[in-house]
Amino acid sequence: MRPHEECSEQNATSDAASWAGVASIAAGAFLLVTTEFLPIGMLSPIAAGFRVTEGTAGLAVTAPGFIAAIAAPVMTIAAGRVDRRTVIVVMTLAIIVSNVIAAAAPDFTIFLIGRLILGVAVGGLWSFAVAIGRRLVPESAGARATSIISAGISAGTVCGMPVGAVAGDLVGWRWVFAANALLGLLIILAQVRFLPRLPTIVPINVARLIDFARVPMARIGLIASGFVAAGHFIAYTFLEPHLRDSLAFGQSGVALALAGYAVAGIAGAFAGEHLAIRNIRQALAVSSAAVGLFVVAAASLAGAPTAAVIMVMLWGFTFGAVPVCVQVWMFTSSPKLYEAGSALMVSAFQVALAAGAAVGGLLVDSSGIGAAFLVGGVVCVVGAFIPLLSRTPDASPSTLPPP
Known part of the structure; x- marks a missing residue:
């Protein structure tokens, strides 16, 4: 193989790995937002399962939002100089933990604790995801990386409710959260595989x-x-x-x-x-x-x-x-x-x-x-x-x- 051909092949491999990293962040964003909106489509069975009113069950949607609003700036400051790859992986792990708690919760209080953990992940992952995605690719491709990760966010926003409504009817709402946790495990493996170390710039x-x-x-x-x-x-x-x-x-x-x-x-x-x-x-x-x-x-x-x-x-x-x-x-x-x-x-x-x-x-x-x-x-x-x-x-x- 000629030197310039070898260099071209290495660049192509590097580019593919970079875009795979962007895709793994987009998948994490999709998982995050889908988890956030799942209860909207399953509010009635969740309320019935815990013997609470639908108004009370609605806290599963509103509480993570308020926690995320606080967590976003707090997590951004707390992250300090921590490697951004570590931040992404830890936030994805928090989503998995939230789904496991939701699937296994014996009462509504424990279920809500799982949703509050999700709120922390929402604030943390949303704050870092797009900025990290742009760092993985050339500056000229930054908008495309943003659109791919935002597509994950948009897909989660619009898929969470229908997925919850349909899947909840088919298999029950606890199994929906369990399946989401399993999806999270696959995504975190992809992030560990494709995301490089990303030292803090500022x-x-x-x-x-x-x-x-x-x-x-x-x-x-x-x-x-x-x-x-x-x-x-x-x-x-x-x-x-x-x-x-x-x-x-x-x-x-x-x-x-x-x-x-x-x-x-x-x-x-x-x-x-x-x-x-x-x-x-x-x-x-x-x-x-x-x-x-x-x-x-x-x-x-x-x-x-x-x-x-x-x-x-x-x-x-x-x-x-x-x-x-x-x-x-x-x-x-x-x-x-x-x-x-x-x-x-x-x-x-x-x-x-x-x-x-x-x-x-x-x-x-x-x-x-x-x-x-x-x-x-x-x-x-x-x-x-x-x-x-x-x-x-x-x-x-x-x-x-x-x-």
Whole structure:
């Protein structure tokens, strides 16, 4: 073999290993978010299994969100100079532990402890995943790495509920968590195999979190993502009841509609990558506004089920683009403080998630699902105008204080 051919082959092998590492992080993100949203599709059997009300069982969804909002900045600071490969593997292990506890819990208190452990993993893994993925590939491929990992997040967001609903009916909710734990073992083996050692470049402390929050573009992105996440979850939390009650779908119809939503969301993540590369401000604004419009359309077309399902799939497609756009926005705001930006973004997103679900519940109880969808859509559209307040393509500081 000639020297240049040997070098080319080694580079190809290295590139393949790098992308396998990115895929292992994306798989971990998928596992994380799927685990987070599984209870939404299995709330009734979980409540019945522990002999608690569905409202109490709902803590399995809201509690991890609040814990994640606190854990994101805390874990980012606590990680210090710890090798980022170790951080990813430990967070994935925490997801496995959470699923095992959920599957074997003798009572709701133990079950909730498992969900709180998941909240720590949500805050930690979300804060580091995309930043680490970008380090594995050349800078020119950073957006593609972001879209692959965000596709894992989007897939988990849109798959968690339907997987829980369908699999829970087939095998029981405890076996769903057990299967998730087994999937986690396979993913952690892949991470150990494909992730190289990743020493810390810039350790994050409180001062650097504040530095990132002071960047005008970063603040706009955090506020916008909070609005869009809140609006989305005001409606999304009640998508399954909307399909079942408002559109009168049976179990198979609900499953197919949710599956279509999931597939569209994954495709939307890669569409978001292309939009973000061209113009990140317009990409975030357009995708956010589209989510709001399709949420409202999905509710307003309740009398035309086929058209309503098309709107639901378009909703999934456009929301799939949002996490990619937000991540690229955070990176553009301050590349050197990207881990700090990810941590603050996770906090904003998780608080918005929990608040949106709570507001949606109040609206559904008082005025019906249609009202929740309308308010959720309006909140998303309001969030879409916020990125337009940013007129600068790059607002990142050129220097950092010494570590």
